[in-house]
Amino acid sequence: MRTMAELLIEARNLSRYYGTRAAIQDVSLTLGRGEILGFLGLNGAGKSTTLRILSGALAPSTGRIAIAGIDLLNAPEEAKRKLGFLPEHPPLYPELTVDEYLRFCARIHGIPRKQVRAAVALAQEKTHLTDMSRRLIRNLSKGFQQRVGLAQAILHEPEVLLLDEPSIGLDPAQIQGIRDLIRTLGTRHSVIFSSHLLAEVQSLSTRVVIIHEGRLVLSQELAALDAAHACSIHRIGLRRPPALRALEALEGVLRVSALSEGSFRIEHADQPEFPEYLLREAVRREWVPYALSPERANLEEIFLSLTQGSDAADLPPGDHS
Structure with missing residues (x-):
């Protein structure tokens, strides 16, 4: 749990309506000192609206924002001294x-x-x-x-930088230059940057937030996200590999794919003890295992699962604010 002194942005229950249409709804997020937060979402998901509200350029319909402990709505000039904002254009x-x-x-x-x-x-x-x-x-x-x-x-x-799609419209060399610059700036400032480029968020961020249809569906540190989304898939290397059907016959195995000579991808039932069982069987049957590693869902798979119909209630433990 971060102390108030460590929180540079604390936004609670932000909504913005245009008539009866909600651009964002009940959005809450925090930014800690030293963090680089990657803000992911499809086009039109609400990224730019959220950043404009956090910067003070757009008033929320509901909700409160504190910048380094200063209320943005009650003391906007003082709060904005703590902010640097790069809009999309x-x-x-x-x-x-x-x-x-x-x-x-x-x-x-x-x-x-x-x-x-x-x-x-x-x-x-x-x-x-x-x-x-x-x-x-x-x-x-x-x-x-x-x-x-x-x-x-x-x-x-400023203590905080808000960057809206900072690499949009750039060629590959320019994109790399901007990413290097953000990485350097992240050593001196806390940063929120929006993007729809998954590789960009994965390479720069310490924490990722995903917004979908105006609502946050995920907020979690990348390291914890990787661990929480471990798939029920393992890769194993065998120096004396058996026929594929021998691996398929193992208890709990759902599907086996041969990757290369002696290397296999095994999808299995979600059982914590399965890796130990697989290794034990490989030794007992003299297949001579030399490698065993879990295959984890990458950020692209997680993003697609959350923005193509999956329920946010199925998310792993973490800060979903």
Whole structure:
């Protein structure tokens, strides 16, 4: 259980209605100090709406938000000083140079005039924009424009970064560059970033949240998620492999697939003692086992199971807030 001092975002029971339609409903989540939270969902699931509400750019219909213990609705200016926000479409002015734009953003963030030059230089250094400082934003590639958006978000050294689809529309090289940058920023800031790219969330996040049709269906640390979704599948390597039918005849075995010479994928009944039983039988029958490992559901399988009709009530233990 995290203490209040460790919670940088605490959002409770957020809903947003447009007429009678709910864009998000009863969404609760937290962000701890040092976390990188990957926010997954299909297009239209409610990711951008949630991030806009957390940033203070959109008011919730119901619910409360605290940023580092400060109520966002009651003290918005104080709370927003703790936040840096990169919307899906960065609020850039293409007719300005990178320097001009960041100096303008520094004034908006309330950075004292004497500190603006140093703050701009530091943000450019962190986002690898120093050599682009005098370039017009309109002449920058999409990847560098995204870096300018990130630079404005970190100018005032916020404790929390909210990034909405930060790699959308980029080519593979630019995507890798942005991911590396988020990973680096995650050492200095707590981060929530939304994405529909499963590999991106899996490679960057310490915790994953999945939203579906406006409701959260999962919030869990990636390490715990992997352990909780262990499949009833094992892979075994045998130096003296038997015929496939001998493995299929073992008690509890549902299906056997040959992977390579001496290597098999065994689907079995959900029995905790099955691996020990399988190993014991392999030794007794002199199949000479040399490897045995569980096969776990990957994030893609978990995501699809939660967004294609599975009931969120069937989730493993964890923080479902």
